[in-house]
Amino acid sequence: MKVGLNRIFQFHSVIRASREVFVQPCVPTESLLRPPVLTVFPPSSAELQSNKASLVCLSSQSGPFADVTWMSGGSPVVTGISTSTAVKQPDQTFHISSYLAIQASDWNMDKVYTCKVSLGSQTAEKNIKKSEC
Template sequence: MKCVTVVFGQGTKLIVTDADVAPPVLNILRSTREDLTSSSKVTLVCLINHMSVGFADVRWLVNGNSVTTGVFTGSAEQQRDQKFKMSSYLTIESSEWEKDQDLTCEAIIASKTTSTSIKKSECSD
C-alpha cells in the first residue's frame, strides 16, 4: 500500500500512506534576466516532482521565516508514470531579491520535509 485516500462528507480527506514514501525532487527557478530588469518584482517557481502521493503542504521561507504574502501553490497533477508534480510560486519585490536572502521552498509529505534554497548570489545571469 502506498496511499489510500477516503473522502468524508463535505470533502474532509483521510489519507493513509506507507512510512517509506519516497521524497519528492524540488527545484527553484527564478525570473529571467529580462524580467528582472523590466519589473519591480521577482517570481520564484518551486517545481515539486516525483511525488508518490497527490498532495503536499508547501511552505516558503525567507531567511528561515515562513512567508505567505505573494505565495500561490497549485494542485498536484498525476503524470504518466503515476507520480505527481506540482508548482508553488513566490513573488517578492526586486529590492528583497537584491538583499541576497536565503529563499527556501519546503514540501511536507507524510510528516517528512524536503527543501531546497536559492540566493541571488548563487545564480548566474
C-alpha cells in the same frame, strides 16, 4: 483507505477462516512515500528589469497531498504565494508548482528563500539566493 492529516493508513482487515479469526496489522502506507524532489528557479532577467520578481518551485512527489511552504531568511512567508493542485503524471508521480512573488530589491540584497514541501512525514527543502545562481 483513509486520508487525514496527510497520512494514509490502511485499516486492519479481518479475515475469517473456519472458526478462527486472523487480524492483519495496521501498516501505514506512508512508509511507501518517497521524499519530494524539488527544483527552484530564480527570477528571469526580464522580470528583474521591470522591478518584479518571482521564484518558482517545482515538486515531484509520490502522492497528491503535499503541503508547500515558502520561507524568507528562515521565517515563513504568508503572502504572494500561488500554488497549483497536484497533477498526476504518466509515471504515477504527482507534480506541483508554486510561485512566490518577491521584491526585486530583496533578491538583489541576496536574501535566502526556501521552498519546503511535506508529504506525510517526508519533507524536502531547497534554498535559493542570487549569489548562488
